[in-house]
Amino acid sequence: MLKSPVSPIVSANKASYNPHLTSKWVEVLVDCPDIEGLLTYRLPSDVSVQPGDVLNVPLRNQIVGGIAIRLRSSLPPDLSEDKIKEVETVVSESLFPSHYWELLEQIAQYYCTPLLSVIRTALPPGLLGKSQLRIRLKPEAIPTGAETFCSPVAASVLRRLQSQKIGEYSAIYLRNKIKGAQRGINELMRRGWVESYLQQPQPSRPKQQKAVLLVGDSPDLTSRQREVLEMLRRRGGELWLTELLQACSTTSSTVSALEKKGCVVIQAQERLRFAETPTQEVDRAKVLNNAQQNALDTILGITGYSEVLLHGVTGSGKTEVYLQAIAPRLNSGESVLLLVPEIGLTPQLCDRARARFGTQVCIYHSGLSTGERYDTWRQMLTGEPQVVIGTRSAIFAPLPQLGMIILDEEHDSSFKQNQRLPTYHARTVAKWRSKLENCPLILGSATPSLESWETQTRPSPQKIYLSLPERVYSRPLPPVSIVDMRKELQQGNRSIFSQPLQTALQQLKATRKQGILFIPRRGHSTFVSCRSCGYVIECPHCDVSLSYHYTHEGATQTLRCHYCNHTQMQPPQCPACGSPYLKHFGTGTQRVKQALDQEFPELRALRFDSDTTRTKGAHRSLLNQFTNYEADLLVGTQMLTKGLDIAEVTLVAVVSADGVLHRSDYMAAERAYSTLAQVAGRAGRGDDPGVVIIQTYSPEHPVIEALRTHDYQRFAQAELENRQAYHYPPYGKLILLNLSGLDALEVQQTATMLADVCREMTGENQAEILGPAPASIMRIARRYRWQILLKYPPSVGENILTELMELYALCPKGVSLKIDVDPLDMG
Ligand SMILES: Nc1ncnc2c1ncn2[C@@H]1O[C@H](COP(=O)(O)OP(=O)(O)OP(=O)(O)O)[C@@H](O)[C@H]1O
Ligand SMILES: [Zn+2]
Ligand SMILES: [Zn+2]
Known part of the structure; x- marks a missing residue:
């Protein structure tokens, strides 16, 4: 167990210890963006509070929402008792699943991050701000003459509530109208005559719309009103108000007149969150092949926690196994988390899940608007069985009855947060969470991360390896041919496309099949340099060259920085x-598209990269165009590697593998293998067999060799031997300290100082401390960057983590420190 750098949260479920007997104070995370830390409040004697409860607390003459984080039996010395205000009310008890706070605390410790930052990462912004406490009568519990039993103030609250037909008011209203109302409310609550609840938020505007429902008829209608009813009837008895008004060219007063006559009901309804999703067909479970069935049976047989590695080659039907494993969980009232690397890139997966589970599917990712995230959260807290499909941050989904966690494409590095604290890896957090919840964790991939692969080599009853070695219908994996681009050059071919690729492209049109061209880089060219003096044009704010962007004939030629987005004319x-x-x-997507247009004018190509998919829904619409055969080729970057399942694609070509092969960090080979194997896996998924062409200047590279033979195991074994020799993960742990600041000298001096502190702290033998050294790109967005890398055996790491927290305090104001535990991006 880790030593805690902060005083531990009193866990809500430790029955042996009753914290509110000894605790008089509570630290609260208040919902107020300009307040950084926790605020301390006094606990009223008659109120019991547990960590995780949602509270109302006074702040600057207002009552605001907050979450109880920690109980305290004594005040910190710098706080004086008379300054401290009292908690107003408990709005909602145990809003969060029982292990939730333990999980957040574990993240804070492991990733050397203040607990508060973890909470801010986990909770959607404005979770508390929008919650409004309402008080309602429980008429069945109120005895006759109730008023005479209670205090005058309670009686006046009671009367006020009874005066209202629905028997409820917001707490704020009551407090405004009745002096001392809170005391009265508390008393009524104790007597069980009223209850409080959090008002459901008003869903954010675009999703909430007025719908008109046809409910009856009436003999005395004007002809206009009849027309409207007739229209409704013809359109199935239900229309959005705006559509109805438009269809009948009428005004809303006509419709409200109809409502008064009892013919229609106007109702605010949630417009489907994914308005762009075409109406779903219902999808039924497929008959599984033997390997799938075996995998499913094993997964269904698991009780409690187990880590399952589902290793299935591309197109082996992993998704089908997930879906069939999810169904029984939902039926037994549990929820499931399905994490994917990038939601925009997996419209197919979301569609399939929706077609299978309908409205039980809930999509959660950071691209949602604040309102949408908030609504989705509230929906998850209800405890209704549901499947949450989401990216990295969905690992924080507050599902009360979590029955299973699945990480699809578990090898994907977008599961790691490397920009902000905490620098968590969703897979690591998923392991902790599934242990806490005692439920299975399924890691699925065609190219497992070496970490997950290595874990399976150490047998344990809680580790299960499942393999889907074949594609569905025993379709073959596409043969991979490697083209040596040096030879192409020798033979006088100066085109981006080698002879074999040219031939394949020509055949594409003839056979009416489709192709995918993978280019590691967006833009046109990687850099621009002067033929006369060799000068390379660089970003004024970063130590990188600017990329040349030129989208089509006649477009403006611009230079852009891919790190800070600085843009200028060429x-x-x-x-x-x-x-x-x-x-x-260098060759980017724009350049390849232009070359295609010139050399193969008969082929229609679509560019698929972060430049063309910036707008909402752009992924889906580009993929739709492609699947509707409005294009022959998809030309794109990394995005192509993830989950595309398009039956007509028979050709996959990697225009230049070298861009992914030659990178300097220890992960380079693993990343190159998985990227290229995943792209290759897009070919031949339908009835027609596919081919893969990889163009490279390094055909003898071991990654290329392994790809040629689809031999993941051999690749993994060889690569693990390398890692072991150099104590790299999974045989060693890494922590990267990233320092940055505007003043070059200050950053460098701080880095030197911190490296010395680390050496003292970790002692001899324990850790290897590399650096300080300038980061590989020394300046980004005007900030100078230095790094220190700590490398240590896995066994000693955890004590170090606690001590590293102290480094933050040593940094001067102008230097910011980011501690990246288990870094994947060494940049
Ligand atoms: N048992 C089955 N019978 C028929 N078709 C199936 C079966 N299982 C899966 N499929 C279909 O095979 C295709 C590939 O399956 P899926 O996308 O699940 O593969 P995958 O293993 O997730 O692939 P990748 O890792 O390459 O993305 C899909 O179109 C899916 O509908
Ligand atoms: Zn020059
Ligand atoms: Zn820049």
Whole structure:
């Protein structure tokens, strides 16, 4: 167990210890963006509070929402008792699932992050701000003459509530109208005559719309009103108000007149969250093949926690196994978390899940608006069985009855947060969470991360390896041919496309099949340099060259920084020597598309990269165009590697593998293998067999060799041997300290100082401390960057984590420190 860097949360479910007997104070996370830390409040003697309860507390003459984080039996010395205000009410008890706070605390400890930052990452913004406490009568519990039993103030609250037909008011209203109302409310609650509840939020505007429902008829209607009813009847008895008004060219007063006559009901309804989703067909479970059935049976047989690695080659039907494993969980009232690397890239998965489970599917990711995230959260808290499909941050989904966690494409590095604290990996958090919840964790991939692979090599009853070695219907994996681009050049071929690729492209049109061209980079060219003096145009704010962007004939030629997004026009001459001869090096998606247009004008190509998919729904619409055969080729970056299942794709070509092969960090080979194997896996998923062509200047590279033979195991084994030799993960642990600041010298000096502190802290033998050294890109967005890498045996790591927290306090104001535990991006 980790030592806690902060005083531990009193866990709500430790029955042996009753915290509110000894605790007089509670630390509260208040819903107020400009307040950084926790605020301390006094606990009223008659109120019991547990961590995780939602409270109302006074703040600056207002009552605001807050979450009880920690109970305290004594005050910190710097707080004086008379300054402290009292908790107003408990709005909602145990809003969060029981192990939720333990999980957050574990994350804070492991990722060297203040608990508060973890909470802010986990909870959607405004969770508390929008919650409004309402008080309602429980008429069945109120005896006759109730008023005479209670205090005057309670009686006046009671009367006020009874005066209202629905018997309820917001707490704020009552407090405004009745002096001392809170005391009265508390008393009524104790007597069980009223209850409080959190008002459901008003869902954010675009989703809430007025619908008109046809409910009856009436003999005295105007002809206009009849028309409206007739329209409703013809359209199935239900229409959005706006559509109805438009269809009948009438005004809302006509419709409200109809409502008064009892013919229609106007109702605010939630417009389906995914308005862009086409209406779903119902999808039934497929008959599984033997390997799938075996995997499913094993998963269904698991009780409690187990870590399952579902290793299925591309197109082996992993998704079908997930879906069939989810169904019984839902039926037994449990919920399931299905994490995917990027939601925009998996419209197919979301559609399939919706077609199977309908409205029980809930999509959660950080691209949702604040309102949408909030609504989805509230929906999850209800405890209704549901499948939450989401990205990394959905691991924090507050599902009360969690029955299973699935990570699809578990090898994908987007599961790791590397920008902000906590730098958590959703897979690591998923392991903790499924242990806490005592439920299975399914890790699915065609190219498992070496970490997950290695875990399986150490047998344990709670580790299960399942393999789907074949594609569905025993379709073959596509043969992979490697093209040596050096030879192409020798043979005088200067095109981006090798001879074999040209032939394949020509056949595509003839056979009416489709292809995918993978290019590691977006933009046109990676850099622009001067032919006369060699000057390379760089970003003014970062130490990187600018990429050349040129989308089509006649478009503006711009230069853009892919790190800070600085954009400028391409200068007409070299800024250094004035020569007009600037050359574009490297090949990006735009350039490939242009070359295609020139060399294969009969092929229609669509560009699929982060430049063309910036707008909401763009992924889906581009993929729709492609599946509707409005294009022959999809030309794109990394995005192509994830989950595309398009039957007509028979050709996959990697235009240049070198861009992914040659990177300097220890993960480079693993990342290259999985990226290229995943792209290759898009070919031949339908009835027609596929082919894969990989163009490279390094055909002898071991990654390329392994791809040629689809031999993941051999690749994994060889790569693990490398890792072991150099004590890299999974045989060693890494922590990367990233420092950055505007003042180059200050950053460097701080880095030197921190490295010394680390050396003292960890002692000899325990850890290897590498650096300080400038980051591989030393300046990004004007900030200078230095790094220190800690490398240590897995066994000693956890004590270090606690001590590392102290480093934050050592940094001067101008230098920010980010501690990245288990870094994947060494940049
Ligand atoms: N038992 C089955 N019978 C018929 N078709 C199936 C079966 N299982 C899966 N399929 C279909 O096979 C295709 C590939 O399945 P799926 O997308 O689940 O593969 P996958 O293993 O997730 O692939 P990848 O990892 O490459 O994305 C899908 O179109 C799916 O509908
Ligand atoms: Zn020049
Ligand atoms: Zn820049």
